[in-house]
Amino acid sequence: xxxxxxxxxxxxxxxxxxxxxxxxxxxxxxxxxxxxxxxxxxxxxxxxxxxxxxxxxxxxxxxxxxxxxxxxxxxxxxxxxxxxxxxxxxxxxxxxxxxxxxxxxxxxxxxxxxxxxxxxxxxxxxxxxxxxxxxxxxxxxxxxxxxxxxxxxxxxxxxxxxxxxxxxxxxxxxxxxxxxxxxxxxxxxxxxxxxxxxxxxxxxxxxxxxxxxxxxxxxxxxxxxxxxxxxxxxxxxxxxxxxxxxxxxxxxxxxxxxxxxxxxxxxxxxxxxxxxxxxxxxxxxxxxxxxxxxxxxxxxxxxxxxxxxxxxxxxxxxxxxxxxxxxxxxxxxxxxxxxxxxxxxxxxxxxxxxxxxxxxxxxxxxxxxxxxxxxxxxxxxxxxxxxxxxxxxxxxxxxxxxxxxxxxxxxxxxxxxxxxxxxxxxxxxxxxxxxxxxxxxxxxxxxxxxxxxxxxxxxxxxxxxxxxxxxxxxxxxxxxxxxxxxxxxxxxxxxxxxxxxxxxxxxxxxxxxxxxxxxxxxxxxxxxxxxxxxxxxxxxxxxxxxxxxxxxxxxxxxxxxxxxxx
Amino acid sequence: xxxxxxxxxxxxxxxxxxxxxxxxxxxxxxxxxxxxxxxxxxxxxxxxxxxxxxxxxxxxxxxxxxxxxxxxxxxxxxxxxxxxxxxxxxxxxxxxxxxxxxxxxxxxxxxxxxxxxxxxxxxxxxxxxxxxxxxxxxxxxxxxxxxxxxxxxxxxxxxxxxxxxxxxxxxxxxxxxxxxxxxxxxxxxxxxxxxxxxxxxxxxxxxxxxxxxxxxxxxxxxxxxxxxxxxxxxxxxxxxxxxxxxxxxxxxxxxxxxxxxxxxxxxxxxxxxxxxxxxxxxxxxxxxxxxxxxxxxxxxxxxxxxxxxxxxxxxxxxxx
Numbered sequence: 005x006x007x008x009x010x011x012x013x014x015x016x017x018x019x020x021x022x023x024x025x026x027x028x029x030x031x032x033x034x035x036x037x038x039x040x041x042x043x044x045x046x047x048x049x050x051x052x053x054x055x056x057x058x059x060x061x062x063x064x065x066x067x068x069x070x071x072x073x074x075x076x077x078x079x080x081x082x083x084x085x086x087x088x089x090x091x092x093x094x095x096x097x098x099x100x101x102x103x104x105x106x107x108x109x110x111x112x113x114x115x116x117x118x119x120x121x122x123x124x125x126x127x128x129x130x131x132x133x134x135x136x137x138x139x140x141x142x143x144x145x146x147x148x149x150x151x152x153x154x155x156x157x158x159x160x161x162x163x164x165x166x167x168x169x170x171x172x173x174x175x176x177x178x179x180x181x182x183x184x185x186x187x188x189x190x191x192x193x194x195x196x197x198x199x200x201x202x203x204x205x206x207x208x209x210x211x212x213x214x215x216x217x218x219x220x221x222x223x224x225x226x227x228x229x230x231x232x233x234x235x236x237x238x239x240x241x242x243x244x245x246x247x248x249x250x251x252x253x254x255x256x257x258x259x260x261x262x263x264x265x266x267x268x269x270x271x272x273x274x275x276x277x278x279x280x281x282x283x284x285x286x287x288x289x290x291x292x293x294x295x296x297x298x299x300x301x302x303x304x305x306x307x308x309x310x311x312x313x314x315x316x317x318x319x320x321x322x323x324x325x326x327x328x329x330x331x332x333x334x335x336x337x338x339x340x341x342x343x344x345x346x347x348x349x350x351x352x353x354x355x356x357x358x359x360x361x362x363x364x365x366x367x368x369x370x371x372x373x374x375x376x377x378x379x380x381x382x383x384x385x386x387x388x389x390x391x392x393x394x395x396x397x398x399x400x401x402x403x404x405x406x407x408x409x410x411x412x413x414x415x416x417x418x419x420x421x422x423x424x425x426x427x428x429x430x431x432x433x434x435x436x437x438x439x440x441x442x443x444x445x446x447x448x449x450x451x452x453x454x455x456x457x458x459x460x461x462x463x464x465x466x467x468x469x470x471x472x473x474x475x476x477x478x479x480x481x482x483x484x485x486x487x488x489x490x491x492x493x494x495x496x497x498x499x500x501x502x503x504x505x506x507x508x509x510x511x512x513x514x515x516x517x518x519x520x521x522x523x524x525x526x527x528x529x530x531x532x533x534x535x536x537x538x539x540x541x542x543x544x545x546x547x548x549x550x551x552x553x554x555x556x557x558x559x560x561x562x563x564x565x566x567x568x569x570x
Numbered sequence: 571x572x573x574x575x576x577x578x579x580x581x582x583x584x585x586x587x588x589x590x591x592x593x594x595x596x597x598x599x600x601x602x603x604x605x606x607x608x609x610x611x612x613x614x615x616x617x618x619x620x621x622x623x624x625x626x627x628x629x630x631x632x633x634x635x636x637x638x639x640x641x642x643x644x645x646x647x648x649x650x651x652x653x654x655x656x657x658x659x660x661x662x663x664x665x666x667x668x669x670x671x672x673x674x675x676x677x678x679x680x681x682x683x684x685x686x687x688x689x690x691x692x693x694x695x696x697x698x699x700x701x702x703x704x705x706x707x708x709x710x711x712x713x714x715x716x717x718x719x720x721x722x723x724x725x726x727x728x729x730x731x732x733x734x735x736x737x738x739x740x741x742x743x744x745x746x747x748x749x750x751x752x753x754x755x756x757x758x759x760x761x762x763x764x765x766x767x768x769x770x771x772x773x774x775x776x777x778x779x780x781x782x783x784x785x786x787x788x789x790x791x792x793x794x795x796x797x798x799x800x801x802x803x804x805x806x807x808x809x810x811x812x813x814x815x816x817x818x819x820x821x822x823x824x825x826x827x828x829x830x831x832x833x834x835x836x837x838x839x840x841x842x843x844x845x846x847x848x849x850x851x852x853x854x855x856x857x858x859x860x861x862x863x864x865x866x867x868x869x870x871x872x873x874x875x876x877x878x879x880x881x882x883x884x885x886x887x888x889x890x
Contacts, residue, residue, distance in 0.1 A: 040627075040682070044728050045634040107697030107762065109712075109721045109846060116711030134721065140633045143722065148696035182676060211628040212613065244605050247631045326631060329650060330605060442617030485623035488588050491677040493624040497616075 005177075005189050006420050007369055010036045012193040012403050014175055015163045015218060017043030019139075019392035020371025020399070021197035022146045025361075029153045029398025033407055036189060038178050039544070041212060043147045046371075046401040047199050047211040048392065051139025053252035054131035055389035058570050059097035062117050068127035069093040070562075075388060076176060076509045079125040079281045080380020081088025081348075081523035082539065083231065086561040088378040089358050092387070092394055099131050100391045106143040111319075112535035119481050121319075121489070122255040123385040125281040125570070131386040131535045134324040136250045139389060146393075151418060161187075162496050163217065165425040166367070167418050173366030175222075175413035177425040181496065184489050188422040193366045193403045194410055195426055196222060196353055197396065200372040203445075204504050204511075205346035206453035209241050210250040218373040223510065223546040227363045230354040230556070232507075233515035236244045236383055236524045237458050238347030239285035245330045246345040249323045251385040255318055256309035260289070261339065262297035265455055266306075276570035281522045283382040284570060286344040293343070303340035304350075312336075344458060348372065348388060350379045350524065351511070354543055359399025366406065370399040377541060380558075381523020427479035428554040433498045438483035441498045444475050447539075448501075448508060451475075454514050461529045464517040473549065476505045506546055513551035514542045535565050575603035578635045578663065580653055582611065584623065585668040585673045596620075598826050608648035608667070609637050612679075625679040632791055635727030638734070640668040645731045645777050647791040670734040672682050686730045689747050693754035693772055698765045723756040723799050725792045727781035739781060744816075746772075746777040746794030748786035755799035758806065770810040777803040778820035822846050835875025 012028050014021045017039030028035045039046065058069050074094035075085045096250045104110060104118065110132055110442050111119040124131040135139035153155070167175045167188070175190040198218030202210025219229060239260075240249040254260070260278050262268045272288040273280035280288075293302050308316060308323075313336045320335075327333045327340045352375035353361060359374060361367040371392040378391055451471045455464035479502060486494040520534035521527050540555040579746045581599045598615045599600055609627045616623045624745050626651040628636040630649045630654040637648040646668075675682035702708035733739055739747045746754070751773065776798050807821050808814065826845035830838045844852050859865045875881065 039626055041634075041636065042687070042728070045626075045628045045636045049634045049727075050631060051627045100708070101706075104704070105699055106708060107699070107757075107760065109717055109724055110719045112714040114710050116713055137633060139724070140727070141721075143696075144724070151691065152696050183681075186756060211634065212609070212630065213628050229814065243612070245607065245630070264878075322631070329632075329652070330607065378762070380583060440621045442621055449792070451731065485626075486619070486620070488590075488677065490589055491624055491680050493616075493680075494621040495679075 005186055005419060005426070007188045008036075008192060009149075010034050011058070011191065011407055012195065013038060013191045014197060014199035014476050015160070015221070016177070016199060016371070016373065017147070017157070017195065017504045018043070018046035018048035018199055018371060019143055019146055019433070019472060020151045020373070020396035022199060023393050024152050024195045024368075024370055024400035025155045026146070026153065027397055028403050029150070029155045029311070031403065031404040036156045038161045038163050038176075038189070040160060040162050040181070040217070041067070042159045043157070044144055045142060045213070047214050047376065048143040048389075049140040050209070050248065051389050052136040052248060053255065054121065054133035054386045055100060055388065055393075056123065056126070056384070056386035057096040057100035057132050058093060058101060058130055059118065063120070063328070064128035067095070067130060067265050071127045072096065072130060074190060074563055075127055075386055075454065076378065078460055078568060079379070079384040080382055081533065081568055082535070082565040083135060083234075083377065083380035083522060083541070083558055084561060085352060085357070085377050085559040087559050088376045089359060090468070090561065091398070092378050092390060096390055099390065099397065101553045103142055103145055106145050106149045106451045107477035108142055111135065118548055121252060122279065123252055123256065124279045124285070125276070125384040129254065131252070132360070134458070135318070136252050136320050136372055140387060142456045143394075151261060160428060161501065162196075163221060163501070164429050166221055166364075167421045167425070167510065168225055168364055169414055171364055171366060172224070172412055172414070173402065174418055175422070176545055177422050179426075181491050184492060186422070186426045189419060190219055190414060191419065192414065193368060193406055195359070195368040195370060195399055195403060196373050197369065197371045198373045200349040200503065202346050204449065204452045204508055206449040206509040207246050207345035208221065209238055209240065209345050209347045215500035215504050216507045218353065218504045219507045220370070222310065222361070223506050225364060226545070227361050228354040228543045228545050229351055230377060230508055231514075231556055232351035232510045233518050233525050233542060234350035234381050234523060235456070235511065236348040236350060237284060237286040237344040239282055239289050239344050240306055241333055241343040241345035241347075242326055243301065243341035243343050246329055246413060247326045248347070249306060249340055249342055250320070251282070253320055253323050254306055256308070256315070257311055258306050260285070261305045261307055263299050264290045264297060268292050268297070273570040280570040281382055282383060283526070289342075289344055292358040299341065303341040303343040306342045307339040308335055308338055309337060309339065325425070336556065348383055350381065353376050357398070358402035359395060360402055366411065368403055369400050370396045381525060381546055389527025429499055432479065432502065433482050433533055435481055435483045437549075438481040439478055440483055440485060441494065441501045443503055444478050444482065445504070448475055448504060458526065460515055460525070460527050461514065465512055468512045469509070469516065472505065472508045476509060476549070479505060510544045510546055510551050514544050514553060517553055518542060533568070539565065575605070576654060577601055577603045578654065578657070580657060581664045583664060583666045584678070585666070586623070587669065587677045599738060602653045604652065605656045606653045608641060608646075608651045608653060611653050612648065624677045631655055633727060636727030638670050638729045640670060644734050644787040645670060647729060647731070650791050663825055669873060672734040673730065674739065674808060683730060686728075686733055686749070689733070689750040690728060690753060692746060693750045693757075694765070694769070695753045696755065697757060697763055699762055700727050700764050702836055703762070710764065716761060721755055723794055726752045726756075726794050726883065727792055729791060731789045733789065734791045735785040737783060737785065738781050740777050744776060746776040748780075748800070751777060751780070751803060752794050752796040752799040755803050758803060762859045770806055771812070773803050774807050774810050775814040776817045777816050819846060833878075835878045835881060838874070839873055878887075
């Protein structure tokens with residue numbers, strides 16, 4: 005097998021991965037970035053509404069970073085590590101200004117400074133935006149910036165598994181998709197920034213590529229996931245194609261209505277109304293639909309007709325376009341049909357505030373793949389773009405520190421392990437007949453949606469665990485019918501499914517064990533938050549077919565838990 | 571929203587490829603409704619019928635640029651195209667899907683983009699801000715109207731459809747292509763950038779190699795109008811000192827057309843030709859034309875527009 009050596013290897017070419025790459029390469033280290041798509045195709049591009057930032061001198065005069073931290077902590081239902089949230093708020097203005105300097109085309113105020121809008125759960129408006137394609141604008145800016153540095157891009161390469169030596173990173177095996185050639189990347193540091201996992205769910209706003217590969221790689225290497233039970237559902241996905249209708253729509257004044265024309269959020273969040281956090285709005289919508297106040301097919305109406313054509317087309321261009329193209333609805337004159345869909349994963353690879361994983365020396369993670377934890381039980385809108393950049397940078401800097409301290413040099417001989425990883429990947433799909441990935445995948449997506457979704461209970465979760473376990477058994481007889489030696493997407497889909505099933509097992513078990521409701525994790529059999537027993541992070545390892553769960557305290561600095569009313 | 575999903579069975583004829591077998595067509599039947607995007611149809615074909623089918627797709631909302639392909643012969647993003655819209659437009663429930671033109675095929679609908687990326691990187695696609703700003707000692711201000719103008723061209727998603735549709739790219743290796751020009755102009759026009767001279771060197775000669783066929787304008791899924799970016803880039807030629815032969819001739823040609831219309835109300839072909847190419851080259855071409863029997867076209871006596879001053883008055887244009 006070909007071998008190549010780097011100081012650090014990054015898995016994922018979205019905002020978090022690129023930001024880490026920027027920091028490591030700028031410090032003079034040799035860095036490779038492996039992405040299964042060309043970086044601008046990453047899911048960061050799909051982020052719409054904006055990035056939260058307190059910018060001194062260019063924010064609401066009453067606002068300050070502490071309000072931002074408080075909003076984040078409360079929004080996350082107090083499962084947020086408060087030191088992380090403070091860092092996020094304190095660095096927000098700086099990071100947004102950095103992207104501006106690099107050329108990001110933020111919308112402007114008449115005086116030429118960066119403009120601002122409201123988002124859900126914010127005490128004061130602090131979302132900075134580029135129309136409603138903020139993610140795309142920032143991703144292109146950062147990719148273009150990093151492509152001018154000394155970073156080796158391995159685009160359309162698929163990462164298989166980590167190689168470790170005495171619980172230290174020794175390298176990673178990846179395969180070039182075009183030629184199906186495996187490479188061993190020998191390295192001391194690996195940053196997993198591979199994004200989220202929406203494809204586990206029947207309905208998701210995520211890209212097709214979001215199959216949770218990084219979680220599978222980390223779990224198989226023996227690293228833990230933190231808070232894996234926390235899955236966010238976005239309240240306003242376009243019916244029926246699940247394309248995201250940005251929260252910016254409600255931020256700009258759009259109103260949710262049921263089939264009676266009632267502004268139903270008045271019942272569920274009398275103060276914040278349509279701008280309550282996502283978990284609350286999602287459950288409200290599902291409740292309306294279940295109680296017969298939705299529209300046939302299962303959706304509610306998002307009304308922005310009162311905003312006027314010019315405003316809609318300038319500030320909500322994508323929402324307008326999506327409604328028109330994908331639902332045949334002209335949002336200027338009629339409401340947009342929406343329903344909740346999986347949107348974001350608060351859980352992730354267990355890392356500290358510098359992106360370091362405690363289980364494996366040299367393993368780092370950032371962005372949606374990581375759980376710092378800054379979003380706790382529920383992420384506020386416009387905090388994910390901010391998270392990718394702030395913690396992408398922190399993690400990159402931590403990698404530099406790690407490399408500077410001249411750590412242990414991995415032994416040079418890893419051929420056997422690397423070969424075994426490739427054999428395992430092929431073995432697992434080498435049968436001559438059997439089921440193909442699609443059969444298992446479609447079942448998994450239904451099981452997750454039905455039983456590990458917006459509302460959960462013990463019976464459903466037990467059922468999900470047994471179904472997932474069956475599906476996981478089936479993949480040993482999975483059959484890849486395509487024997488092609490170039491760009492064999494069926495092979496890669498099968499590998500993605502392996503990652504998805506490893507992750508699904510952990511999510512369902514952690515959700516079963518957490519006997520309370522907090523943020524996005526809502527148990528109908530335990531409808532209240534239980535701080536006495538459950539104000540703690542879940543730490544989950546996957547050992548073969550067993551999920552081992554321990555707990556870790558939440559870091560509380562200044563904000564004591566209080567009831568979460570909006 | 572109407573509840574009628576208009577479910578219907580559609581036959582997908584997909585042009586497939588692998589290096590061992592070469593090209594072949596394969597048919598799949600699938601029931602779709604009026605909201606089914608081509609990406610979703612492909613995903614279902616792959617997961618329900620034929621896992622060997624290969625294509626690229628990511629965001630399914632027209633911002634990532636992965637799923638460019640030809641649908642019923644038209645270059646499209648598969649996600650931005652609804653199956654039943656195509657069925658209705660062509661009045662047939664058989665639709666064809668092929669890989670994008672121009673690029674080398676790798677596997678089924680997946681083509682090789684390497685050369686496309688090379689073109690994009692040639693234009694130095696990133697802002698080069700001043701040292702003060704980069705070090706945080708100064709701050710950019712950007713007028714809302716400038717932001718609006720730049721954002722239009724910054725929305726290129728690197729999907730490659732415009733390049734696959736561009737005839738000039740195929741015949742002129744010196745032409746950077748529409749996507750690279752859109753990207754190049756986005757930075758050329760950015761008041762925050764500091765390498766304008768270098769950008770002009772990269773872009774101006776190439777900008778005069780576009781033939782204004784508007785194919786890029788037609789196929790761009792983000793309505794960038796790369797051809798508009800090219801036009802706007804040409805307007806920088808005046809500021810640029812080291813003009814290439816192509817740029818110089820292009821400028822002359824533009825001036826000749828302007829003058830001709832101003833004077834006569836028409837493009838007087840012969841006069842424009844003479845002005846653009848000069849007497850010597852025109853004489854050489856005249857000999858060629860007489861040999862090929864095309865001289866008669868050059869000698870057509872044109873009738874100019876009458877009352878040109880009246881027209882100028884009505885149009886509100888300035889008269890010299």
